Amino acid sequence: MLSSQLFIILPLFLLCNLLLLDLAKSQTFPDCHPHDKKILLRIKNHLGNPSSLSTWTKSEKYCCALYHGVVYDLQGRVSSLNFYDIHDYHGTIPTFLDRLPGLVDLSFMNIPNLSGPIPPYIGNLTNLISFSMVSTNLGGPIPDIISRFNNLLILTMSDNNHVGPIPRFLSQMSNLTRLDLSSNKLTGQIPAFLGRLKRLDYLRLSSNKLTGPIPLPLVQLTNLNSLNLSSNKLSGPIPDFIGIHLINLRTLELDSNHFSGHIPKSLGQLPNLQSLSLSKNKLNWPIPKSLGLANILVIKLAYNNLSGDASFLFNKNNMATFELIINNNKLKFDFSNAGLGRLVSFNISHNMIYGSLPEWFGQLYLDSTRIVDVSYNQLCGPIPNGRRFKRFGPSMFAHNKCLCGGPLPACK
Ligand SMILES: *[C@@H]1O[C@H](CO)[C@@H](O)[C@H](O)[C@H]1NC(C)=O
Ligand SMILES: *[C@@H]1O[C@H](CO)[C@@H](O)[C@H](O)[C@H]1NC(C)=O
Ligand SMILES: *[C@@H]1O[C@H](CO)[C@@H](O)[C@H](O)[C@H]1NC(C)=O
Ligand SMILES: *[C@@H]1O[C@H](CO)[C@@H](O)[C@H](O)[C@H]1NC(C)=O
Numbered sequence: 001m002l003s004s005q006l007f008i009i010l011p012l013f014l015l016c017n018l019l020l021l022d023l024a025k026s027q028t029f030p031d032c033h034p035h036d037k038k039i040l041l042r043i044k045n046h047l048g049n050p051s052s053l054s055t056w057t058k059s060e061k062y063c064c065a066l067y068h069g070v071v072y073d074l075q076g077r078v079s080s081l082n083f084y085d086i087h088d089y090h091g092t093i094p095t096f097l098d099r100l101p102g103l104v105d106l107s108f109m110n111i112p113n114l115s116g117p118i119p120p121y122i123g124n125l126t127n128l129i130s131f132s133m134v135s136t137n138l139g140g141p142i143p144d145i146i147s148r149f150n151n152l153l154i155l156t157m158s159d160n161n162h163v164g165p166i167p168r169f170l171s172q173m174s175n176l177t178r179l180d181l182s183s184n185k186l187t188g189q190i191p192a193f194l195g196r197l198k199r200l201d202y203l204r205l206s207s208n209k210l211t212g213p214i215p216l217p218l219v220q221l222t223n224l225n226s227l228n229l230s231s232n233k234l235s236g237p238i239p240d241f242i243g244i245h246l247i248n249l250r251t252l253e254l255d256s257n258h259f260s261g262h263i264p265k266s267l268g269q270l271p272n273l274q275s276l277s278l279s280k281n282k283l284n285w286p287i288p289k290s291l292g293l294a295n296i297l298v299i300k301l302a303y304n305n306l307s308g309d310a311s312f313l314f315n316k317n318n319m320a321t322f323e324l325i326i327n328n329n330k331l332k333f334d335f336s337n338a339g340l341g342r343l344v345s346f347n348i349s350h351n352m353i354y355g356s357l358p359e360w361f362g363q364l365y366l367d368s369t370r371i372v373d374v375s376y377n378q379l380c381g382p383i384p385n386g387r388r389f390k391r392f393g394p395s396m397f398a399h400n401k402c403l404c405g406g407p408l409p410a411c412k
């Protein structure tokens, strides 16, 4: 809905730009509603005329489509208002926002000294479809005034100082499609009631202090594209239902938690999964073979306690995976017959991988986007040399059983 509005607005914006070039006609080009323009200027004044709003001028020559962060609809009413990168404002949310009747999208981003409380009148903005407060100094619990936004589809309250649990009122906001509460100090468990938000396609609760397991009712979030729970203190197993029921997942990030047990085989059956990050947990047992057959672009399983064979992740017929990060585990397999496939980056360091380096090593070349590290394993034999190989340093081969040649001392 938002984007379709933007499609309507964009041509208007271009038109406005063109007309601006033709200053002679400045009387005739479409401006936003004079009432809204007046309110915007009052808001600017309330904010202390910050330098980042210097495009907000009274001048008749400028239509408010050229105002930084402002979009208006075909009726000339301000529909989207995005305040961002305001470093010279110290205070609360400005007044008068409720006098913009067309407002559906409101955001405050990167305003480090914007603090609470959220003024009560904000609860009257019941037409909002999207509300975001990002990188502000807002603290306390996630404010429940948000529960009055009956039409809200997108809620982003990230990188603030919110504390307390994930608020109960969210269970009523069943129209939400995106919910981002990341980078706060939220505590408690992931509540079961989030399972009622069946339309969610994006759920990000990362970088908080959440504890406990992933609750079973999340099985209902079958529209999820992206689930990011990384950098919390979550524990228990990674539930099987993620791979079986959340079939629209494209990115799954559960890294930097306390998850234990095995990696469910079902994750390899997610048809759209592109990025899987389970690093820095307490996962053990061998990696399921299904991950070698899936078309996952990025696989990160580092810093766990995974054991056994993982040679199937180096499959010359795997034309999907380009990044494979599995360092610091207890993997133990023969690397001699590993295939490269489409791999650009891989880190297998700090494992118990043995055998020799395959011939294709000699064809690898290094640039700033590539990570290659086989150090701290049990590898042995000559390092295959090649034309483009010269830029590799010795550290990526260090601490193996008996690798030699290339950047290491010559073989005997
Ligand atoms: C904003 O807060 C920072 C500390 O978080 C402080 O150093 C800075 O002076 C404040 N700026 C204003 C305009 O109050
Ligand atoms: C919200 O709107 C109602 C009805 O329009 C009005 O009576 C009330 O004063 C408003 N509340 C605030 C806090 O502005
Ligand atoms: C969800 O959206 C519909 C249509 O916009 C609306 O009628 C309904 O009240 C909303 N539901 C909630 C729980 O806000
Ligand atoms: C997931 O969350 C982490 C921590 O907040 C962040 O670094 C990472 O970029 C997020 N991933 C995506 C795809 O947004």
Ligand SMILES: *[C@@H]1O[C@H](CO)[C@@H](O)[C@H](O)[C@H]1NC(C)=O
Pocket: 282, 284, 285, 305, 307
């Ligand atoms: C790692 O896994 C092994 C079994 O494979 C188990 O004996 C050991 O306790 C695990 N270590 C940790 C730190 O979980």
Ligand SMILES: *[C@@H]1O[C@H](CO)[C@@H](O)[C@H](O)[C@H]1NC(C)=O
Pocket: 327, 328, 347, 348, 349, 350, 371, 372, 373
């Ligand atoms: C590979 O992982 C190790 C940790 O075991 C890390 O120290 C190293 O920097 C990584 N290699 C590269 C090239 O990023």
